[in-house]
Amino acid sequence: MATTTWILSPSPASFKGREMPIEKFRIRCSSVSLNTRSEPQPVTTFVKAFAPATVANLGPGFDFLGCAVDGLGDIVSVRVDPQVHPGEVHISDITGHAPNKLSKNPLWNCAGIAAIEVMKMLAIRSVGLSLSLQKGLPLGSGLGSSAASAAAAAVAVNEMFGKRLGVDELVLASLKSEEKVSGYHADNVAPSIMGGFVLIRSYEPLELIELKFPEEKELYFVLVSPEFEAPTKKMRAALPGEIGMAHHVWNCSQAGALVASVLQGDVVGLGKALSSDKIVEPRRAPLIPGMEAVKRAALEAGAFGCTISGAGPTAVAVIDDELTGHAIAKHMIHAFLHHGNLQASAKVLQLDRLGARRIHD
């Protein structure tokens, strides 16, 4: 079986998640939980969880497809803390990338919001938690930084209380965080939690399709991040309001080809589909200095395909061997410098097939 479908039969509250004000959602969510669940106890006093970076959009998969990449991500530790008011979360410290740019107020922190949501779903009201966030991911890079923080926090809190919530609930909890930071989109949080490639089929109800990339196949992502700030909101404003039928049909067919390539393990086909977006990439690429030249450089260096990761500014190329991946990375870095006047750094990473998980050290 090549794919698995996750369907959530939502609680009355989450059914309307998108239109409902956050506070209203929370109140309802708590009341549902209180009425139907007994409060679980912590199974341990300390949990550390890792959640991987993600590449969303993948060209024609705009706003509904994403995948997780291995070896890069955020770490959240949670600790039972008698100093913290029961049922609440305290953020004790933030380390790693740009710690001063992130709020320690849990209601304004991606990890904090997701942790609180999971506690509400579990109806935790007699234990307080202290949370520590290690940002392995830079902010605003197009690699799902906020999603990784939320996913790691959601998984950590769920592990703390005996893993009572399923994947779909963890995605919903993390979505509350994404909603506040960058919009109600699951194409980063779902793959960060589930690993691999995930297609977001619908939000009401939330329905996720896991697209299994064959185990025996090699797939490398060349991720090149320039020193440039591409705010998600600005990139979203660049999108066309209306799309002509010919472009719509083209992108739809490429989205279908992308899904087929993933399930088949056809990296060449995947690259070709990744590169084929005629709707979003042409609007966004010119906003990232050098991006068009970077894509050309990647393809000339042998990449099977290249596009913008998420809302940018990271460029993502795909290839089936690591050495070529590093050569492609050099050409892409060079192109960012010479055509965009931007310093850039690169990583060559494999698909993360596990998703967010507890780690021990």
Added chain:
Amino acid sequence: MATTTWILSPSPASFKGREMPIEKFRIRCSSVSLNTRSEPQPVTTFVKAFAPATVANLGPGFDFLGCAVDGLGDIVSVRVDPQVHPGEVHISDITGHAPNKLSKNPLWNCAGIAAIEVMKMLAIRSVGLSLSLQKGLPLGSGLGSSAASAAAAAVAVNEMFGKRLGVDELVLASLKSEEKVSGYHADNVAPSIMGGFVLIRSYEPLELIELKFPEEKELYFVLVSPEFEAPTKKMRAALPGEIGMAHHVWNCSQAGALVASVLQGDVVGLGKALSSDKIVEPRRAPLIPGMEAVKRAALEAGAFGCTISGAGPTAVAVIDDELTGHAIAKHMIHAFLHHGNLQASAKVLQLDRLGARRIHD
């Protein structure tokens, strides 16, 4: 391996097939063939070929996805005929559905055009052929009637001369026919020739992705055709010129889900995706009296999904067992009568996995 990709490295002529006037294409095609191929001789004096009906669009697969259905289609017989000018095709007779509506001039007959194209590709100039067409498919039903005639003719002529052409060339030959009749779209001819589900990835060059539906899975198409003429051109004129981003993303994600469901053999998911089109079906369904009620009736009777087949007026529903299929068919016929005031007939058919083939009787 779940999918196979067919890529054609086109001849200089077929590269520009879409923009080039037909005659220009033909001249170039002939000259290429004459220069590079020796003329094959017939391996037999008579060939009969069957090509299946097809369901194109499949909801969000609009204009790039189609599949073949078993047990319904057109039959073309070709015979070496010394009375026919060498290198030419004569249509001797047309039987079955609406024979008087079809031209016997091979340049204006779907089977004739495809047969001539195959002869040109093979550089046949010393043998004339007589062609007989049995229309198993009604015209303008939305079941790929013209495509089945073209596919059967292309395969018959190719068999006659020792099967020198591959699938991709047969699709291109049949596309010349479709171009003249209903537009340059391969979503009927490709599945009619190849069988199963086929995704049209691109036209220049022609690139087709075969989506293998698992052998062990059951899939039934309930095809209900009302007595109503829905001309392809009128249905095409009903399409929106511009599409909003939200609907684009929705349909793209459903197209991805459709492809995943086919490869996974998930008939429930396939039905859901089939039913989910927010762009084309809402514009076309109101032009077919009763169609919206027919869809509701199909779903209420247990169908996993329902939409318009091709450009209509046939309605197609999917289910995983034949008996339920017949019950669904009854409800759909009833809905056409009571809500559209149209008589309708139904068939419950399986996926055709073979495509156009030689038959013996």
